[in-house]
Amino acid sequence: MMEKYILSLDQGTSSSRAIVFDAAGKVCSVAQHEFPQIFPRSGWVEHDPHHIWSSQASVIAEAISEININGKNIAAIGITNQRETTIVWDAETGEPVYNAIVWQDRRTSELCDRLRGDGLEDWIRQKTGLIVDAYFSATKIKWILDNVQGARKKAEDGKLRFGTVDSWLVWKLTRGEVHVTDVTNASRTMLFNIHTMQWDEELLGLFGIPVSMMPEVKSSSEIYGYTTTTIFAHRVPIAGIAGDQQAALFGQMCVEPGAVKNTYGTGCFLLMNTGDRPIFSSNRLLTTVAWQLDGKVSYALEGSIFVAGSVVQWLRDGLKCISSSADVEELASSVPDTGGVYFVPALTGLGAPYWNQYARGVISGISRGTTAAHIARAALEGVAFQVYDIVKAMERDSQLPITELKVDGGASANNLLMQFQSDILRTKVLRPCVTETTALGAAYLAGLAVGFWENVPQIRSQWAVEREFLPELSGGYVPGLISGWHDAVARVLREYDEIP
Numbered sequence: 139m140m141e142k143y144i145l146s147l148d149q150g151t152s153s154s155r156a157i158v159f160d161a162a163g164k165v166c167s168v169a170q171h172e173f174p175q176i177f178p179r180s181g182w183v184e185h186d187p188h189h190i191w192s193s194q195a196s197v198i199a200e201a202i203s204e205i206n207i208n209g210k211n212i213a214a215i216g217i218t219n220q221r222e223t224t225i226v227w228d229a230e231t232g233e234p235v236y237n238a239i240v241w242q243d244r245r246t247s248e249l250c251d252r253l254r255g256d257g258l259e260d261w262i263r264q265k266t267g268l269i270v271d272a273y274f275s276a277t278k279i280k281w282i283l284d285n286v287q288g289a290r291k292k293a294e295d296g297k298l299r300f301g302t303v304d305s306w307l308v309w310k311l312t313r314g315e316v317h318v319t320d321v322t323n324a325s326r327t328m329l330f331n332i333h334t335m336q337w338d339e340e341l342l343g344l345f346g347i348p349v350s351m352m353p354e355v356k357s358s359s360e361i362y363g364y365t366t367t368t369i370f371a372h373r374v375p376i377a378g379i380a381g382d383q384q385a386a387l388f389g390q391m392c393v394e395p396g397a398v399k400n401t402y403g404t405g406c407f408l409l410m411n412t413g414d415r416p417i418f419s420s421n422r423l424l425t426t427v428a429w430q431l432d433g434k435v436s437y438a439l440e441g442s443i444f445v446a447g448s449v450v451q452w453l454r455d456g457l458k459c460i461s462s463s464a465d466v467e468e469l470a471s472s473v474p475d476t477g478g479v480y481f482v483p484a485l486t487g488l489g490a491p492y493w494n495q496y497a498r499g500v501i502s503g504i505s506r507g508t509t510a511a512h513i514a515r516a517a518l519e520g521v522a523f524q525v526y527d528i529v530k531a532m533e534r535d536s537q538l539p540i541t542e543l544k545v546d547g548g549a550s551a552n553n554l555l556m557q558f559q560s561d562i563l564r565t566k567v568l569r570p571c572v573t574e575t576t577a578l579g580a581a582y583l584a585g586l587a588v589g590f591w592e593n594v595p596q597i598r599s600q601w602a603v604e605r606e607f608l609p610e611l612s613g614g615y616v617p618g619l620i621s622g623w624h625d626a627v628a629r630v631l632r633e634y635d636e637i638p
């Protein structure tokens with residue numbers, strides 16, 4: 139067979155990646171480019187949609203040339219992406235009318251306060267499974283229509299298109315032929331009804347968003363279209379799309395209800411497969427679509443943490459105490475503990491289960507003896523403590539103890555972080571051989587659509603563990619650590635009590 143590979147595009151918040159997988163699910167080549175983050179004001183985060191596309195296009199070219207293959211050798215393309223990030227472009231010229239407003243951006247927090255003040259929170263939650271928060275796309279689209287000159291009129295005339303990053307990439311790959319998204323990305327917009335699996339007209343009306351802007355919603359595994367970009371001499375089918383966290387859930391083969399994974403990327407996202415019914419959380423977790431495959435919808439419970447690996451980027455770029463993200467482990471390991479320092483890394487607000495849009499980071503317990511190493515260690519511990527809070531919330535919601543955690547994402551390479559995670563959770567932390575599970579999940583979804591893989595049981599056997607972390611710290615220390623963390627969070631919540 140000529141078509142020996144699946145090409146997966148993983149457009150993350152920090153970087154664009156292209157990964158070529160073979161039928162054994164083995165990584166054959168990887169190319170990755172970090173691209174610029176734009177911070178126009180405190181709490182605002184943007185990307186240039188052209189950078190998103192150009193970085194993605196160049197890594198595609200690199201990944202396929204590295205192993206000397208071309209479009210003919212690729213059975214299908216799978217796309218996975220940072221979710222919620224909002225791009226609006228002109229249907230005719232394809233030119234974005236504004237920068238991409240990134241999921242971390244807090245500019246619409248006050249609008250969300252007003253929606254809650256109007257008593258709409260439960261109504262929105264029932265339809266979408268989401269907490270009203272600036273995180274999701276709906277208020278970001280409204281902001282663009284309200285603030286970019288001429289945008290609303292053009293939208294009403296049917297001349298603008300909205301997309302999350304998956305839609306933008308498909309549009310670019312097909313040179314404007316195809317405007318689609320999949321159910322997982324749609325479920326993060328706060329405009330999608332997760333019961334009817336359609337755009338919700340009442341929500342579109344509430345935010346003043348014309349339906350003509352919206353992409354057609356498809357399943358996570360089917361042929362959406364064929365590439366026309368000059369990167370490939372042949373038209374390659376685009377056959378899988380899923381938001382990165384759902385793709386990671388699939389890539390980790392968490393296909394049975396109760397299975398859980400946690401991805402440590404820019405943010406940190408813990409998802410539990412809940413099978414064919416949406417479970418509504420009593421602990422402020424999100425209900426979301428896991429995927430739609432072979433006509434069947436699966437749902438998930440999700441705990442979203444806004445800042446994880448990005449606090450390491452801040453240590454690197456803001457504080458300049460490390461020169462690469464990977465260096466944080468050596469720096470943090472140079473001290474035995476944080477010396478009493480706690481770091482609540484709420485640099486762009488606090489997500490689940492606190493949902494405070496105005497929170498900002500706090501470092502507490504600094505003394506004359508505190509060094510950059512203590513702060514680096516406290517930053518990593520702050521990531522693990524946030525995950526601890528979500529695990530406990532999820533256990534309460536699902537009434538199931540979480541006895542093992544499958545991990546992935548860039549920061550899961552950090553052994554100190556993984557060990558501390560196991561120490562405070564008192565559970566097994568399992569890191570798979572392929573930590574590119576996000577890309578792998580999208581590859582699986584694409585491959586299943588074109589018959590590259592036959593079915594889920596066939597690919598399930600490919601999952602293998604690389605390293606298992608078991609609790610090493612004596613359990614007696616844990617309650618003190620956790621209560622210190624909760625004191626630090628309480629300080630943040632007191633300081634930033636939802637009033638900007």
Ligand SMILES: Nc1ncnc2c1ncn2[C@@H]1O[C@H](COP(=O)(O)OP(=O)(O)O)[C@@H](O)[C@H]1O
Pocket residue numbers: 149150151152153402403404405446447448449450451463464465466467547548549550551552
């Ligand atoms: N060894 C490491 N320790 C801690 N954080 C790391 C390490 N390597 C990468 N990171 C962090 O992981 C993030 C990148 O992970 P990735 O999964 O590629 O994220 P995304 O998909 O959000 O772009 C960055 O924020 C980076 O700072």
Ligand SMILES: O=P(O)(O)OC[C@H](O)CO
Pocket residue numbers: 149150151152219220221222241381382383403404405406
């Ligand atoms: O870019 P990541 O991997 O941090 O993921 C971002 C999430 O999709 C945001 O919801």
